[in-house]
Amino acid sequence: MWFRRKIGGLSKPSQVEGTSRNTLTRQRARLPVDLLQLGMQVIELDRPWTEVPVLFQGFTLEDASQAAILRRYCEWVLVEDDERNLTPIIERITVLKRRTTEPLEESQSxxxxxxxxxxxxxxxxxxxxxxxxxxxxxxxxxxxxxxxxxxxxxxxxxxxxxxxxxxxxxxxxxxxxxxxxxxxxxxxxxxxxxxxxxxxxxxxxxxxxxxxxxxxxxxxxxxxxxxxxxxxxxxxxxxxxxxxxxxxxxxxxxxxxxxxxxxxxxxxxxxxxxxxxxxxxxxxxxxxxxxxxxxxxxxxxxxxxxxxxxxxxxxxxxxxxxxxxxxxxxxxxxxxxxxGIYPAGSLVELTSGEVAIVVAAHPGRKLKPRIEIVLDAQKQPTPSRVVDLSAESSTLEIATALPDDAYGVSLRERIRELIASASKNAS
CATH class of the missing domain: 1.10.3210.10 (Hypothetical protein af1432)
Structure with missing residues (x-):
């Protein structure tokens, strides 16, 4: 959400009196709260200070609990820190924005x-x-x-x-x-x-x-x-x-x-x-x-x-x-x-007439999730196969969403089958 709003870059640098310009140049930046780090001075919030349970208006982040409070209530904050610290953090804004166009990481099938x-x-x-x-x-x-x-x-x-x-x-x-x-x-x-x-x-x-x-x-x-x-x-x-x-x-x-x-x-x-x-x-x-x-x-x-x-x-x-x-x-x-348009666990019919269960949505391709085909074009059980519709090689498309249990396909029963298979493989 924060990346839909204008994100301020580095403000005009200011040198701390009596120090080297190369080592202690202080700058301000408007950051998403998920990029906050200890040592940053919080200058301004995206809401009045009285709406957030913090003790002071303007403070230096000294422990993780302070940053956690800001993450739960705010979307962005104006901070001040050493330029050397802020520059790489600002570069991470693009990474945070990109992650909402990619599937969540999976460590298990x-x-x-x-x-x-x-x-x-x-x-x-x-x-x-x-x-x-x-x-x-x-x-x-x-x-x-x-x-x-x-x-x-x-x-x-x-x-x-x-x-x-x-x-x-x-x-x-x-x-x-x-x-x-x-x-x-x-x-x-x-x-x-x-x-x-x-x-x-x-x-x-x-x-x-x-x-x-x-x-x-x-x-x-x-x-x-x-x-x-x-x-x-x-x-x-x-x-x-x-x-x-x-x-x-x-x-x-x-x-x-x-x-x-x-x-x-x-x-x-x-x-x-x-x-x-x-x-x-x-x-x-x-x-x-x-x-x-x-x-x-x-x-x-x-x-x-x-x-x-x-x-x-x-x-x-x-x-x-x-x-x-x-x-x-x-x-x-x-x-x-x-x-996605077809959430994980949904039942869908493909343009081929086959019936499938959605395995996982793809944030960047909402109409092309990963699916498991369970019925053939005649609506008869078929050896299941997983197809990623977002893959360039896939020619299949979803024709329509189906109600749960359509054509006798039971998600509850499919879960039982997969758990039984997982248990068998583990033993």
């Missing part, structure tokens, strides 16, 4: 990573379900296991994000709230990594996604799961979930403040018409902007008690249409590059 992804998914789902039961029963609930389970998810996403994306495609209408939080957590981890957020922040990003809708567990069930559109009065009650989540989380001293911030502000809008506080765009933290997009995408594409989920392509059109009004425009464009 899909089939190798699926077993761990399934374990991480199940463990995190069990955690969410336990917290849900405790809150609904009015019991004390504990979040001490939240970060360990999210750590497992981060490790899996770093190895091969598509494995977790495949797990997220298996949805239950009756478990929407719990699964929604888990899917948002996974997508947030992947999105943060895609944008270049440092690895030490990925767990916190995942925690923001996992706990963003915790307040909904305090919303009356007849409203939360109403099998029809909400009345204006019911909508007002539903909207209280942001403040309810905020109140539930703010008392936990072990939670990073940005997690509490996101629970309260993930329904704020860039045009200032969101809730609960109608914040202006510059008042909405970076992580809250990320979660708002992912939260909406998953809500649109998921089956609810009162309607069926819409295709991913339709959800993408809605996000794109509302960029600059509801959502951060550059973040929307980056998110679309991450998931």
């Amino acid at each position: 899909l089939i190798e990573e699926l077993p761990r992804a399934q374990r991480a998914w199940s463990r995190t789902q069990n955690f969410v379900e336990q917290v849900t039961r405790d809150i609904e029963a009015g019991n004390e609930f504990s979040l001490k296991d939240a970060r360990p389970v999210i750590r497992d998810c981060v490790d899996s996403v770093k190895a091969n994000s598509s494995a977790m994306f495949w797990m997220g495609r298996i949805k239950s209408r009756d478990a929407y709230t719990a699964e929604h939080c888990l899917r948002v957590a996974i997508l947030t981890i992947a999105f943060a990594r895609f944008l270049g957020v440092p690895e030490e922040d990925l767990e916190t990003a995942g925690m923001c996604g996992l706990l963003h809708d915790l307040g909904k567990l305090k919303v009356p069930d007849h409203i939360l799961n109403k099998p029809a559109p909400l009345t204006p009065e019911e909508l007002q009650i539903m909207r209280k979930h942001t403040n309810l989540g905020y109140e539930m989380l703010r008392s936990d001293p072990n939670l990073d403040p940005i997690i509490v911030d996101v629970a309260r502000h993930h329904h704020e809008r860039i045009d200032g018409k969101g809730y609960p506080r109608q914040l202006a765009d510059w008042q909405i933290s970076r992580f809250a902007r990320m979660i708002s997009i992912i939260d909406a995408f998953d809500a649109i594409t998921s089956d609810r008690c009162y309607r069926n989920g819409r295709p991913a392509a339709e959800a993408i059109k809605i996000l794109y249409k509302n960029r600059g009004q509801q959502f951060d425009p550059a973040m929307v464009e980056a998110f679309i590059r991450l998931i």
Whole structure:
């Protein structure tokens, strides 16, 4: 997102009095927050200082926690440092920009990573379900296991994000709230990594996604799961979930403040018409902007008690249409590059008539993902083969997206087959 805005280069150099011009020339530059380094003097933020939980207005970065705070709330900052330090860092801006046009790095193949992804998914789902039961029963609930389970998810996403994306495609209408939080957590981890957020922040990003809708567990069930559109009065009650989540989380001293911030502000809008506080765009933290997009995408594409989920392509059109009004425009464009028009785990029909499962999207070629062909042109099972549609040698194209389980193709069953194959190969 930051690279869509004008990035200032080095400002006019200034020599520190009484020193050599060659060794201590100080310069200023406007940098993406992900490039901050210790020793830099922070001069200006992209929002008022009062909107960020730092003690001083203008300070030198002395420890990693200070830089982490700026990364979670801001997109860019104006810094001052020795010219020798700033020049190579500014050159890295192009690298950060380029990474959002390339696929996420993979250290494991899909089939190798699926077993761990399934374990991480199940463990995190069990955690969410336990917290849900405790809150609904009015019991004390504990979040001490939240970060360990999210750590497992981060490790899996770093190895091969598509494995977790495949797990997220298996949805239950009756478990929407719990699964929604888990899917948002996974997508947030992947999105943060895609944008270049440092690895030490990925767990916190995942925690923001996992706990963003915790307040909904305090919303009356007849409203939360109403099998029809909400009345204006019911909508007002539903909207209280942001403040309810905020109140539930703010008392936990072990939670990073940005997690509490996101629970309260993930329904704020860039045009200032969101809730609960109608914040202006510059008042909405970076992580809250990320979660708002992912939260909406998953809500649109998921089956609810009162309607069926819409295709991913339709959800993408809605996000794109509302960029600059509801959502951060550059973040929307980056998110679309991450998931593609046909997200990993989607079922598609090719121009050849064959049916395939999308293995992974290609950010630079949104219509040409990597696929696994599972049915031939007559819609009969065929020995599977993986094809990268973005390869120059490929003549295949996607004709249309298919609903899950079309032609009897079950993603759940395919995951079982691949995990069984991985286990067999490992033994």
